[in-house]
Amino acid sequence: MRCVLCRYGETKPGTGTVTLERGSTTLVFKGVPASVCTNCDERYYDEEVTAHLLALAAEAVQAGVHVDVREYRAEQTLERATARQLSNGLREVPAMLQLVDTVEEVLSNIWTYQTAVRLCPTVVFPSQVRDWYYVPGVGVGPSRFIGYKEMTCEKYEYHKKRNVKARGKTKPKPGEYIDGGETERHIHQKGWFRKLTLGEPSYKQAYDLAKKLAGTGVRNGAKFYIRK
Numbered sequence: 001m002r003c004v005l006c007r008y009g010e011t012k013p014g015t016g017t018v019t020l021e022r023g024s025t026t027l028v029f030k031g032v033p034a035s036v037c038t039n040c041d042e043r044y045y046d047e048e049v050t051a052h053l054l055a056l057a058a059e060a061v062q063a064g065v066h067v068d069v070r071e072y073r074a075e076q077t078l079e080r081a082t083a084r085q086l087s088n089g090l091r092e093v094p095a096m097l098q099l100v101d102t103v104e105e106v107l108s109n110i111w112t113y114q115t116a117v118r119l120c121p122t123v124v125f126p127s128q129v130r131d132w133y134y135v136p137g138v139g140v141g142p143s144r145f146i147g148y149k150e151m152t153c154e155k156y157e158y159h160k161k162r163n164v165k166a167r168g169k170t171k172p173k174p175g176e177y178i179d180g181g182e183t184e185r186h187i188h189q190k191g192w193f194r195k196l197t198l199g200e201p202s203y204k205q206a207y208d209l210a211k212k213l214a215g216t217g218v219r220n221g222a223k224f225y226i227r228k
Contacts, residue, residue, distance in 0.1 A: 004137040005107050009039025016043035018072075020057045021154035027060055029053065029072040042108075054118060096176060097159060098149045099183065103192045103227070106133070109151045113141035116153050117213050126214035131184060133193055134206035135227045140213070147183025193225035202226050 003009045014036035020027045032053070034043040045053075060068065100106055110133065117126060129142040145151050159178045187193065196203040206224040211217060 003037035003040060003042055004135075005042045005104060005111070006037060006040040009037040009042075011035035011037050011044060014043070016045070018045070018053060020053060021152070021157075022057050022061050024066060025057070025061050026066070026068075026154075027057055028069040029056075030070070032072045050115060097155075097178065099186045100147055100149055103190070105149060106146050106187070106192065107135055107138055107227075109146035109148075110135055110138050110141040112151060113145050114139040114213070116145070116151075116156070126210060127217060127219060129210070129214075129219060130222055132206060132210050132218075132222060132224045133187065133227075134196070134202065134209065134224055136202070136205070140206055140209045140224075142180070143183035143187050144178050144180035147187055148178070192227060194228050196224040196226050 003011060012035070014034055015031045016034040016036070018029045018032045020029075032045060033049055034045050036043050100109070126142075131143055132140045133143065133146060134140045145156060148155075156178070159176070196206060203224055206226065207218060210222070210224075
């Protein structure tokens with residue numbers, strides 16, 4: 001298939017490294033089967049592999065695993081007795097959030113969001129999203145997740161806690177907490193997307209994708225935007 005990120009390269013069988021964070025648990029899988037773009041090196045993982053990784057993550061959380069780094073095997077399971085506790089191997093979460101500079105960064109974040117919704121229980125609840133941004137062949141996502149550089153489950157959960165702190169006496173500085181209004185304005189000013197109107201074929205496609213992610217339905221009055 002053609003890469004949806006760069007739109008130039010074709011994909012071929014390969015492998016990649018996947019890092020999953022669930023609360024205090026971090027799992028790093030090396031050698032995960034993937035389709036790799038010949039142009040930009042972007043990696044895509046099929047539904048079966050993704051489902052297996054999610055199952056391993058759930059098992060690790062129940063087992064009390066802190067950090068584990070291992071080679072991926074389709075039949076593997078995690079056992080607490082064999083998990084390596086690599087406390088110094090954790091990736092540090094950047095203290096400051098930075099707005100995206102390119103539409104390619106947005107596309108990458110939208111792709112990540114499709115999995116993040118299932119990986120992170122506290123990631124942007126789809127049923128609460130007011131504005132959706134849609135890229136055919138990639139997916140849909142909210143500005144507060146796709147508008148910051150290299151967004152991940154870990155980063156979103158970290159900064160969401162700062163949002164809670166912002167309601168207290170000591171409000172974090174801009175860039176230290178997630179601001180949906182800031183990301184919406186930034187994306188609109190860049191002019192990467194246009195608003196979809198009810199009746200357009202793409203509107204229904206975007207709506208159906210958002211509804212599938214939300215499970216419980218899309219917020220009343222939600223707006224949809226499509227990449228120009």
